[in-house]
Amino acid sequence: QVHLVESGGGVVQPGRSLRLSCTASGFTFRTYVMYWVRQAPGKGLEWVTAISDDGDNKYYADSVKGRFTISRDNTKNTLYLQMNSLRVEDTAVYYCARDLSPGPLVGASHWGQGTLVTVSS
Amino acid sequence: IQLTQSPSFLSASVGDRVTITCRASQDISSSLAWYQQRSGKAPNLLIYAASSLQSGVPSRFSGSGFGTEFTLTISSLQPEDFATYYCQQLNSYPLTFGGGTKVEI
Numbered sequence: 001q002v003h004l005v006e007s008g009g010g011v012v013q014p015g016r017s018l019r020l021s022c023t024a025s026g027f028t029f030r031t032y033v034m035y036w037v038r039q040a041p042g043k044g045l046e047w048v049t050a051i052s053d054d055g056d057n058k059y060y061a062d063s064v065k066g067r068f069t070i071s072r073d074n075t076k077n078t079l080y081l082q083m084n085s086l087r088v089e090d091t092a093v094y095y096c097a098r099d100l101s102p103g104p105l106v107g108a109s110h111w112g113q114g115t116l117v118t119v120s121s
Numbered sequence: 122i123q124l125t126q127s128p129s130f131l132s133a134s135v136g137d138r139v140t141i142t143c144r145a146s147q148d149i150s151s152s153l154a155w156y157q158q159r160s161g162k163a164p165n166l167l168i169y170a171a172s173s174l175q176s177g178v179p180s181r182f183s184g185s186g187f188g189t190e191f192t193l194t195i196s197s198l199q200p201e202d203f204a205t206y207y208c209q210q211l212n213s214y215p216l217t218f219g220g221g222t223k224v225e226i
Contacts (some may be wrong), residue, residue, distance in 0.1 A: 107154030111163035
């Protein structure tokens with residue numbers, strides 16, 4: 001059974017950093033593209049970033065480019081999101097997600113429970 | 122690629138047929154997914170590749186479209202279907218979501 005468990009959320013001041021983790025189990029982690037998606041309070045879904053199965057290719061939304069870094073450790077079945085220079089508008093629940101199957105992207109079939117990041121002074 | 126969903130809010134009754142539209146700002150072939158999100162929960166994949174029903178999703182949900190215009194149809198709305206629905210394009214990065222359609226009683 002696929003499980004994705006996020007951790008690392010919390011309250012942080014603007015301009016500071018935070019690192020989120022997502023521990024995966026129940027599938028062959030190293031063969032899947034992984035995503036981070038966020039949702040600000042009362043707002044819609046926003047795709048944040050994705051990383052290829054081998055970690056060589058990384059993609060970012062314009063809103064986080066240059067501030068956030070996605071990475072993965074396939075030996076630990078763990079996905080990371082390093083968030084620097086945090087802004088109030090980064091406040092959101094952050095979900096990690098896995099695509100339906102290895103290969104071409106078709107949609108995120110498995111999601112974690114989400115971790116809340118609050119950026120506030 | 123921008124995705125525009127309509128309507129953003131929909132009021133319906135149990136048993137109604139409901140259609141939600143998602144328009145892409147450029148051709149995305151059939152690289153579109155639909156999600157349902159209930160309050161306080163993670164999204165749930167309903168449809169992928171524009172028209173393929175995800176395993177375990179009731180057959181009252183269906184998707185159609187190609188290119189720039191797509192629809193999600195619920196043939197007979199059930200009480201558990203009252204939620205917010207999102208489309209997502211997976212044709213090219215950055216991946217994007219539509220603004221959402223809230224379906225309420």
